[in-house]
Amino acid sequence: MLLPLIVATAVGRSTSPPKIQTHTCPDGLTVLVVENHSVPLVTVEITAKNGSMTEPPEYNGLSHLYEHMFFKANKALPSQEAWLARAHELGLSWNGTTNTERVNYFFSTTKDHLGDAMKFMHDAIVYPLFEQKELERERVVVTGEIDRNEASPFYHLIHAIEQKVWWKYPSRKDPLGLRATVLKTTRAQMETIQHRYYVPNNSALVVTGDVSAADIFAQADQLYTDWAKGADPFVKFPLVTHPAIKKTEAFVVEQPVRVIDGQIVWHGPSTVGPSVPDTYAADVLSSALEVPSSRFQKALVDSGACIQVGFSWYTQMSTGPITASFEATPDKVDACIKGIRGELAKMAADYVTPEDLARGAHELEVQVVQERERPSELAHTLTFWWTSAGLDYYVNYVDNLYKVTPADTARYIATYITGKPFVLGVMVSPEMKKQGLDAAHFQKLVAEAP
Numbered sequence: 001m002l003l004p005l006i007v008a009t010a011v012g013r014s015t016s017p018p019k020i021q022t023h024t025c026p027d028g029l030t031v032l033v034v035e036n037h038s039v040p041l042v043t044v045e046i047t048a049k050n051g052s053m054t055e056p057p058e059y060n061g062l063s064h065l066y067e068h069m070f071f072k073a074n075k076a077l078p079s080q081e082a083w084l085a086r087a088h089e090l091g092l093s094w095n096g097t098t099n100t101e102r103v104n105y106f107f108s109t110t111k112d113h114l115g116d117a118m119k120f121m122h123d124a125i126v127y128p129l130f131e132q133k134e135l136e137r138e139r140v141v142v143t144g145e146i147d148r149n150e151a152s153p154f155y156h157l158i159h160a161i162e163q164k165v166w167w168k169y170p171s172r173k174d175p176l177g178l179r180a181t182v183l184k185t186t187r188a189q190m191e192t193i194q195h196r197y198y199v200p201n202n203s204a205l206v207v208t209g210d211v212s213a214a215d216i217f218a219q220a221d222q223l224y225t226d227w228a229k230g231a232d233p234f235v236k237f238p239l240v241t242h243p244a245i246k247k248t249e250a251f252v253v254e255q256p257v258r259v260i261d262g263q264i265v266w267h268g269p270s271t272v273g274p275s276v277p278d279t280y281a282a283d284v285l286s287s288a289l290e291v292p293s294s295r296f297q298k299a300l301v302d303s304g305a306c307i308q309v310g311f312s313w314y315t316q317m318s319t320g321p322i323t324a325s326f327e328a329t330p331d332k333v334d335a336c337i338k339g340i341r342g343e344l345a346k347m348a349a350d351y352v353t354p355e356d357l358a359r360g361a362h363e364l365e366v367q368v369v370q371e372r373e374r375p376s377e378l379a380h381t382l383t384f385w386w387t388s389a390g391l392d393y394y395v396n397y398v399d400n401l402y403k404v405t406p407a408d409t410a411r412y413i414a415t416y417i418t419g420k421p422f423v424l425g426v427m428v429s430p431e432m433k434k435q436g437l438d439a440a441h442f443q444k445l446v447a448e449a450p
Contacts, residue, residue, distance in 0.1 A: 015365060015368075015369050017395045017398070021033045022391070023217040025221050025224055026225070027200040027224055027227050027228070028201030028229045029205060031204070032207075032386070032391070033216045034206075034208045034375065034378055035209075035211055036208060036378075038210075039209075039210065040112075040210045041110060041111065041210060041375065042109060042110070042111055042117065043208045043209055043379045044108075044117045044118055044120075045104055045105065045379040046105055046121055046203060046383075047105075047204050047383035048104075048198050048202055048387075049101065049233075049387050051100050051103055052171065053100050053317075053318055054237070054239070057178065057181070059189065060177045060181050061146075061176060061179075061182045062177065062189055062190070062193060063103055065138060066103070067103055068142055069134065069138055070125075071096070072138075073134065074123045074126075075123065075129065091109050091113060092107045092109050092113075093108045094106065099175050100316065101388045102387035106376070106380065108376050111210045114211060121205070126224070126226065130190045135185065135187060139185060142182050143179050145176070146179050156253050157253045157255070157261060157263070157426075158263075161263055161423055162174060164245075167246070168242065172239075172240055195230065196237065199227075199233070200224060200227045200229055201230060201232070202233055208376065209375040241318075242318065244421070245420075247421050248421045249424070250426070250442035250443040251424070251426070252425075252427070252438055253426070254428060255427050256430075257428065257429050259327055259329055260333045262326050262328075262337070262425060262427065263324065264323070264337075264423070265321050265422060266321070266421075267416065268313045268320045269412075269415075276393075277408065278408075278411070278415060279313070279320070280397075280404050280408070281411070281412040282313035282412055283315075284361050284401050285311070285404075286312045286360075287363045288357055288359060288360030289352075290360075291356075295352070295356075296311070299343050300336065300343065304332065306326050306339065307328055307329065309324070310323075310325045315385075315388055322417070324344070337424070338445070344413065344417055345450040351406075351410070354406060357409065360401075364401055381394075382394070385397075422446075426442055
């Protein structure tokens with residue numbers, strides 16, 4: 001009885017995109033502002049289209065190291081102590097992230113420090129010093145992050161899968177990077193990244209909170225007159241095209257685990273080019289299948305075949321992966337994998353209903369609206385979408401979710417899943433492997449038709 005009401009509410013869609021005011025500075029810097037006067041807080045964030053997508057092996061991990069060097073001495077604050085003292089004086093909270101297609105940095109503070117925070121950001125992005133002693137210290141910090149990741153059993157599974165899924169250019173999908181590469185990083189390499197990717201015409205400044213868009217645009221125009229426009233980095237250094245997975249392959253990773261975790265991964269669509277409509281089908285279908293009462297969850301989890309199962313696509317400009325993840329007990333893992341493949345095979349026909357998809361779209365809409373509740377979180381959201389999909393994609397995202405039909409999801413499955421090669425990675429304990437759950441066992445399993 002509740003379903004028609006839920007669907008009607010979802011299709012009606014009572015939310016609207018935030019009012020994003022845009023401006024382009026004379027040097028090519030994109031400026032995005034979302035005003036929110038509910039509390040006297042502001043977030044100043046900057047992003048560059050950079051990350052592991054730009055990294056050949058000899059640079060793998062250096063976008064991440066550059067992120068760490070951003071919060072160091074610059075021309076205006078020529079020591080780490082001076083930088084930290086000024087940051088605390090302004091009451092800043094700060095951080096940055098690096099992923100495959102985006103590097104972003106942000107400062108949040110009270111409204112009365114807006115002008116100072118804007119200049120603080122300018123000095124950090126335009127005039128880094130890359131002091132040798134700081135670089136040597138941050139190498140150790142970054143390799144410490146690699147150590148922490150390697151301490152997790154799940155890291156080894158994901159890393160091994162990515163090496164096979166992106167077999168020709170694995171470094172382009174590995175933001176964490178290579179330990180040896182990070183440890184021998186030079187100032188010259190940091191400067192190369194700066195001059196190549198940290199140019200205004202490859203960057204966006206996002207300001208959210210208790211601000212005036214007109215004021216921010218005027219400040220940006222004045223502040224960034226000394227930031228020289230650069231050549232389009234992706235003309236001289238074009239992104240690679242990841243070739244298709246050559247053949248279906250299964251392997252195991254040994255770790256001290258009690259249950260089996262695994263992933264089946266395919267190449268999926270991209271947020272640019274002709275596959276854009278498939279990206280909305282990918283997101284809505286994944287959301288619909290996550291619902292505990294969905295046909296997918298009932299067949300795989302309620303049946304007892306899998307402990308848990310998920311199906312997702314990662315938003316990317318350069319080939320987003322499609323992943324079926326699962327957890328199963330050793331005695332049920334074969335049934336779990338067979339069940340996943342069997343359910344996916346059924347999705348090339350009428351597997352989900354319009355009501356299922358409306359519910360999935362509504363779940364995603366709720367997530368989008370929650371991200372907008374806090375201006376600081378919205379800034380991070382905007383930089384992610386700006387780099388990996390484009391602002392228009394984000395503004396029209398929810399509307400396009402509700403346009404997805406069962407025929408669209410069937411086409412998505414037929415295009416990227418049905419009959420396409422994939423990589424199956426399974427994490428088992430040494431004891432499980434001795435009992436026959438080895439690579440040969442799973443290779444034989446995936447050779448069978450679903």
